[in-house]
Amino acid sequence: MKILVTGGAGFIGSAVIRHLISETQHSVVNVDCLTYAGNLSTLDQVSSNPRYVFEKVNICDSVAVQNVFEQHRPDAVMHLAAESHVDRSIDGPSAFIQTNVVGTYIMLEASRRHWQSLPFQQQGAFRFHHISTDEVYGSLGDEGLFTEQTPYDPSSPYSASKAASDHLVRAWNRTYGLPTVLTNCSNNYGPFQYPEKLIPLTITSALAGKPLPVYGKGENIRDWLYVDDHARALVVVLERGRIGETYNIGGNSERKNIDVVRTICALMDEANQDSNHRPHEKLITFVKDRPGHDHRYAIDASKIRQDLGWSPAETFESGLKKTVHWYLANKEWCDQAVAGRYSGERLGLKG
């Protein structure tokens, strides 16, 4: 199958492409406009493969998107391109509305035109897979889990834009019959994540001996999913998910933020015995809370496990250890990713 992947130079998209090229026979057309968070070096290990092509295209450019469909005639779309950082959405929501809402609309319309032009048998096999987040469900209290039936209740401009895009995808399925599948995942972590998100920011700041900002009291809970487990789940859903269905994907790894940061500090102490910054825990700094900060996310992933046989391979402990070691071994990648763009400053307080 030829799969058009949007956002393939990003953190999750690049993990999906590495998985598709290394572990399957599918071919890939990577459509990415290379924003600050996009980085083609994430694809070095697969980019010379003849089953891989890159198209530098912004999904908001409908003419360029149309050309990509006409030129490559994909059998499926995996739509991952998105602005993803909650704090940036608080400071500047506009890019989130453009890319996540308008960009998804443009991808849906181009997919619909393309799908309608396919011969009848190929129409049935076509898929539009929209990759989304558990943040669309809002915040949990201390009990309960997000299921596929949880009502939408987004809190941030980011999660509201993803919720809007999910609604568009369902509407294109119900109204036009476009064969869609939708997934909502919990917090991803792993190699190549842009060092603005909690885990890579904590690791890179600890390495540099900089303060480790913990919002509020660090009591907020996230449910962590190793990115390669997520990539594998996405391909399972694309290949075997039922049209019109939604699947939640989570790693069964709920942790308080403060515990995540402390565990990273302990791993850094162990890995970097000669560091002057040991014990890294002394760098932890409690800072003003994020506006609209969701208390807890936790995914019930029983549907994807029961219907499609997927479950995560990594525990949080094994995945976090791999991640810390990856960042320690790839300091240069991090330095280049942020150079001239981001220096670890606090984001999300302009609201």
Ligand code: TDX
């Ligand atoms: O410096 C920090 N200190 C801190 O305490 C940062 C950057 C975050 N936090 C807290 C806020 C959250 O409770 O850590 C938690 C995780 O924060 P982020 O890494 O910003 O992720 P989150 O806001 O939970 O959203 C992420 O998961 C769902 C992704 O960014 C989204 O794209 C995804 O949809």
